[in-house]
Amino acid sequence: MKIKNTILFSLIATFFLIFLVSIWKILATLQGLTIKTFNIEIIFIIGFLISLFHLIFNDKIKPIYKSIIFSSLFVIFDGYLIQKLPLWYNVGTFLIIYFFVSKINKYNFTNLKEEHSTQVILFDFLTLFGILFFSFVILFPFYMMLVTSFKTQIALLVNPLDFSINFGQGLKDLFNSYFVIFKSYNFGKYIITSTIVSVGTVIITLLFAIPAAYAVARLNFFGKTFLSTSILIIYMFPAIVLVIPLYTIFSQLGLRNSIEGLLIVYTATTLPVAIYMLQGYFKSIPKELEEAAILDRLSWFGIITKIIIPLSIPAISSVALYVFMIAWNEFLFSLMFLDNPNSFTLSRAIQYLSGDAETPRQYLMAGSVIVTLPVLFIFVYFEKYLVSGLTAGSVKG
Amino acid sequence: MNDTLANTEKKTAYILTLPAVLLVFAIILFPIFANVWISFKEVELKDIRIPEPRAKKIVKSIAEETSKIKILYKLRNSSLIQEIRDVSFQDNFPKNFEIVNLDPRCDYKNYNLKCEFGNWPAKYRENFQVIFETNDGSKIDKKKLKSIKPKLDGKSDNILLNTNFTLKNFKKVLFDNEFIDLLLTTFYYTFFGTVGSIIFGILTAQMVNQKFYGRTFMRSVLLFPYVAPVVALAYTWELLLDPNSGTLNSLLINYQIIETPINLLGQKYIEISVLGFDFKLRLALTTVIMFEIWRYFPLAFLFILARLQAIPKELYEAADVDGASPFQKFFKITLPQITAVISILFMIRFIWNFNKFEDVFLLTGGASGTRTLPINVYQQGFAISDIGMGSAVSIVIVVLLLMFMFFYFKLLGKRVDEN
Structure with a gap:
């Protein structure tokens, strides 16, 4: 029972992490970064290990240190060793993992033993997932509408994935379409x-x-x-x-x-x-x-x-x-x-x-x-x- | 005493409601009857313009004769298909004008030219010319002369008002080869759009009903697609899904999920194999349904959320005492509490989706297998210009809706009886 619950918890948490990181990668791609793959396998392994180590070391380290350690490790793996990407991307990744670890901090072996614990965990993560998923799915078209109106014809054709707004071009060029x-x-x-x-x-x-x-x-x-x-x-x-x-x-x-x-x-x-x-x-x-x-x-x-x-x-x-x-x-x-x-x-x-x-x-x-x-x-x-x-x-x- | 009071109350009530009732009657109820009437007629778009006699006045000076002037009226029947009867003509002239040649159809009295042109067949044209002479030799003001407009009048049949009826439109609509396909498309669109929006509504309502930071903000965000103008949203989606430079396709290609772009709004079928079974999916229709769900689940969300917040907390507390799991609580408490709302929502959304025109029209224009009945009304009436056919299709829509409502209430009534 304990092992089954532990594995289920780690799986659910890992899937949530994969979702978080993938959304972050899509957003980063839309800011003009070249990321060609989600690296789902690697993130799956890392996420699973983080969840597992979290349960094992739960009481031994202060939560804040744990979050920082896990996040740094993840950033080093994902951001530095696998892809060479700008600093802001890695800071974002760090914050996401920090958020993730502070979410799973609520759970430990004692509440995994409780009745229906996996269902409770699934419910919690589904809610989190839903909030992010629906925010993304709903706000993205509105965001796209706004950003596209600030672009030029050439910029749109050259890279349809670039959704960054170039504030450097001056207000007149920025609002050109409106004029x-x-x-x-x-x-x-x-x-x-x-x-x-x-x-x-x-x-x-x-x-x-x-x-x-x-x-x-x-x-x-x-x-x-x-x-x-x-x-x-x-x-x-x-x-x-x-x-x-x-x-x-x-x-x-x-x-x-x-x-x-x-x-x-x-x-x-x-x-x-x-x-x-x-x-x-x-x-x-x-x-x-x-x-x-x-x-x-x-x-x-x-x-x-x-x-x-x-x-x-x-x-x-x-x-x-x-x-x-x-x-x-x-x-x-x-x-x-x-x-x-x-x-x-x-x-x-x-x-x-x-x-x-x-x-x-x-x-x-x-x-x-x-x-x-x-x-x-x-x-x-x-x-x-x-x-x-x-x-x-x-x-x- | 009481009687008079009741009478004045009644009178007041009628005065207060009359403007609203009249307006709604004129714009909503009357057109429904008019629709039945038109659907039994052979009318095309060009027929509905009432034929008018028209005249264009051209003033020409005559060389070397400054006291004379030639006025040319280009007369025509504005209609290409209908005749105008008893056309009469009138024009006024300055007080020093004498007519030189009087047409036998006309009469010139008190500086007023009156003509009776008789009947003009369809497409009738005539160049009607009159020459005038000033009796005091003064200069003629051509501009002023031109500014006086002739008056024309005539009688014509209004094709909408005659009593020639035909069943042709309905025969064409119902026995058309595509009718079954049209019905099926409309049904898929309506049914899956309705069910999808309700499922998403339940999920989001359940989600927002939990406590979390930024909950009110989330509730506003979830309603955005519902309150924003459809035109803006449809074009944004079109841009997002565009096969050549759309964001979605570029993203999928970038992450190597697909190799070639998919034309989500322009491709009728896509082959999909699941577990070794190959089947064809109506791709464009599915995309349009997705848009539909995206745009309308907020309504379901709002209704269901309002209901969820009214469920007494004690029910859940009791379930906790009994050791129920979250899923048990959802299926045993939440779902039974919201079935009434869901059945109302199902009906409302089914009816509205069945009639939805703008969304499909803006996204695909009814191409690539997304032609629903409302789109067909537009295409028959305005693209093919057959008003009668368009009317007949809308009558079919009304009849199908009434049938749906009848069976739905019957089924619902039975359920209520059983409980």
Whole structure:
């Protein structure tokens, strides 16, 4: 039992180490280093030995000395004897092994003897693995988007693996792609159009949704249950089904290529979510306040503007942020309804740019950064509001 | 007294909801009916423009006769396929203009030229010319003359409003050789995308539910793919996977994992042998599904995490007392607690993935075996310009979705009964 657990522990820890070192090597390769192999066999042997020696010498050496000794040994093996690489790479390797050894410091022969110990260890390492894996898989494309926008055409072609940013070239060269897309591709105009459309959608949606949500939350009327269920059903309804009829109707009415047309469609598609989210919040406001207002002979307009809105600022702002994000990110309708570059939104403009095979990719990525940044900024900054709303209403997508 | 109060409440409710209901009706419900209508018609993209009579006015001076002027109207029917009936024409002139030659179809009164041109067949063109003379010999202002625009009017059929129906579109859609392939592709895309995003959602939710440093940061990061604009993400992936200079292929070649680059988005099949069995994998479709999972697992993550955080701690404490292993706890406590959320998520994601258009469109445009039903709506309607066909495909989508929802709720209802 003891031997089996020891071997299992060492194996799990070793696989985790291999993963750590491989990720580090990939990142180093992307900074322009030439590393041709992961050396998995060697790292496997070293990792296994480290885990094993750790268990054996557990009580005999202070943890910090142990971490330093193991890390130094590993760096000497991997970084110096096998590949001749710059100092920063070896320092990074040292820190990684240090991190690894301090992680396995928690385990010793006594807790290996406990029941389910291997499962506990597996769970712990899987969590660590997951955190690193998902961070890498998710952040890497964003990182790539950003770095590519700072590169030149030649640099991209010469070494597609070089993801280092050359800060030495001066700000003007660094932001060259951004200057170009603003100057030659009219991105300033597209940003304005996108902003007008998104902010406009927010305002109109709120104007329509607040009264409707208030009615659904508070008033009794015939067809109320029908209305609230249809809100949900409509919310599920596929946008692709609306495209052809709306296209034909908008063509005949001359609403294509117009901001008004987009505003109408975006408002209609976001209204159900907005009403659903707002009515949930309105229901939580104590009724007594309105009863007092009714005694004061306030009309429904007064109740909404003087009582409901001031009390639901958090909910209203989270709905507003959502609708803004939906409208800003929307692509399908802008593809269908806009074919004149004068009325493009940002998303449509980027898609149009990519349609030309000649367009250098750093311009495409600069455009992508511009369309992504506001959304990510809003999301990170207002995350608390948005996450609670996400689970309640959930953005369509 | 109570009655009137209830009545005013009702009235208020209708006033408050009416704007929203009307808008949603006009933009969402009405188009669905319009879709059914169009799907039974033979309509092409070019048919939906309403035919208009048009005139281009050209002003020409006549040599050596300064008091006279020639005005040429280039008349035409804007439609190439439909006639316009009872075309009428009107144009105004300055107060000193007398007409020299009056066309029999026209009438000149009060410095206003009125003509009745009758019916114009499709593609109709005519050069209509009038000569005027000023009665006081003053100089003619050509620019001002040109700035007055003629008014034209006529009647035409709107092809969308007539009652010629046909079953041709549906026959074409359903009995097309590719229809089964289309259905299968859509099903693979939807099913594996849904299942994949739920599995990743469970894994990440379980992960973030542990205590570790930087947990809130991790939660934001995990939602990035879901909140960022699809256009930016799709092009970044395309760049990442590009066979010629994409990062992924370069990395794999650098580490000698592959010898030649793989065109992950442009290759329909790839041969893979596992344990001696050779089989073909739909490569481009798999890549697109990967993107789909990457982009949408955050939704599953959020829902499942919210549910996980609501599971009472006592359950786990009791399990610890009983000596349950972490895996036992996961399978015996966590999983049963989140099945309800998962079944809702499955439905939501299944429906949305079934209709997903942008992701596939931006990544492959529907090429190399990734043509799903929504892509087909676009291709029929706008690439082949057959609006009727496109409508018919979207009706097929709606019917399939309704069937799915019906069976899903039936199955779910049974489960609930059993419990």
